[in-house]
Amino acid sequence: MNENDYKLATAEWAKYVSDYPRIANLIPTNYIFELSSEQIGKIMEHNKYVDVCAEVGVYNSSMVLIFLPLDAQGHVDKSVVEYQYTVLGPLKYDLRLQETKEFTVTKNAVLSSNLTKVDGNTNTSVPVSEQPILDQDIAVEAIERWRNEGMEWFFRECNEFGGQRVFRRFYIPMEDLTHPSPEVLGIKCSFGLRHNDIYQRMLVTLIFISFHELLQEGTNVATISNTYDWAKPCPPVCRIPEIGS
Numbered sequence: 001m002n003e004n005d006y007k008l009a010t011a012e013w014a015k016y017v018s019d020y021p022r023i024a025n026l027i028p029t030n031y032i033f034e035l036s037s038e039q040i041g042k043i044m045e046h047n048k049y050v051d052v053c054a055e056v057g058v059y060n061s062s063m064v065l066i067f068l069p070l071d072a073q074g075h076v077d078k079s080v081v082e083y084q085y086t087v088l089g090p091l092k093y094d095l096r097l098q099e100t101k102e103f104t105v106t107k108n109a110v111l112s113s114n115l116t117k118v119d120g121n122t123n124t125s126v127p128v129s130e131q132p133i134l135d136q137d138i139a140v141e142a143i144e145r146w147r148n149e150g151m152e153w154f155f156r157e158c159n160e161f162g163g164q165r166v167f168r169r170f171y172i173p174m175e176d177l178t179h180p181s182p183e184v185l186g187i188k189c190s191f192g193l194r195h196n197d198i199y200q201r202m203l204v205t206l207i208f209i210s211f212h213e214l215l216q217e218g219t220n221v222a223t224i225s226n227t228y229d230w231a232k233p234c235p236p237v238c239r240i241p242e243i244g245s
Contacts, residue, residue, distance in 0.1 A: 001084075003081065003083070005059065006057065006068075009064060009066060010168070012057060012058035013057050014168070016058060017163030018162045018164075018166075019158065019163075020159065023158065026061075027063055027088065027154075028090075029151060030090070030091065030147055031088045032088070032091050032190045033086040033087070033089075033189040033190075034086055034186065035084075035086055035177075035186060035189065036186050037186055039084045039086070043067045047070050048077070049071065049073070049174075050173065051074070051174065052171070052172045052173075052174055052177060053070060053169055054068075054169060054170045054171075054172060054206075055168070056167060056170075057085075062089075064086065064088065065088075065170075065189075067084045067085065069083070142192030142193055142194045142205065142207060145192070145193040146190070149202075150193060165235055167204055167234065168234060169234045170205075170206050170234065171232050171234060171237070172231045173230045175230070186210075187211070188209045189208050190206070191205070191206060191207075192204070192207045193205075205231050205232070208231070
């Protein structure tokens with residue numbers, strides 16, 4: 001997508017945010033976004049900031065996420081003329097969320113010089129998260145809440161607040177898209193609804209489900225998951241220097 005198409009797409013979404021009937025026709029709550037490994041690679045190549053900015057737009061009558069190339073200061077890199085984007089669409093296959101917790105159980109026994117047991121204990125090492133983890137149950141709950149209540153959320157935002165609080169973009173830590181090992185073949189991304197204690201209201205988030213070439217292996221105590229949730233909606237959370245308010 002070029003810069004002109006990007007501007008037209010985001011301007012079109014701005015027309016939708018206060019119009020509930022148009023939103024209801026645009027966004028089936030059981031649709032998702034998908035990113036291929038090639039797209040992820042291009043996003044990583046052109047984004048130098050700690051966060052990735054995904055602008056919401058309407059392109060060819062479909063909702064899209066447009067990934068803006070940001071320089072090291074968080075400003076849009078004008079030297080990049082092609083933006084990666086993904087279209088909201090139906091899920092073709094079952095979506096598997098996987099979370100694996102590994103525990104290490106250590107049993108100790110002490111024998112005296114005459115082979116009599118004098119001491120013994122058992123220790124269990126609890127899992128330590130190695131990646132940004134969203135507990136699977138929380139992810140499923142947020143996705144189901146979006147599916148069941150997403151349109152109610154839009155109805156209230158459109159009618160009570162004129163669409164002013166509806167998200168225009170999301171900022172996503174690069175960690176959500178980059179996993180050096182194991183290799184990520186692609187990412188599926190679903191909207192979710194979660195309560196935010198700071199703002200004391202329900203906010204829309206993006207939940208990323210990555211698909212790995214190999215299952216992560218190792219002997220370390222770890223929590224392994226293919227589910228990540230760190231995307232923040234703007235508004236209200238606007239932290240990109242040039243884009244945020």
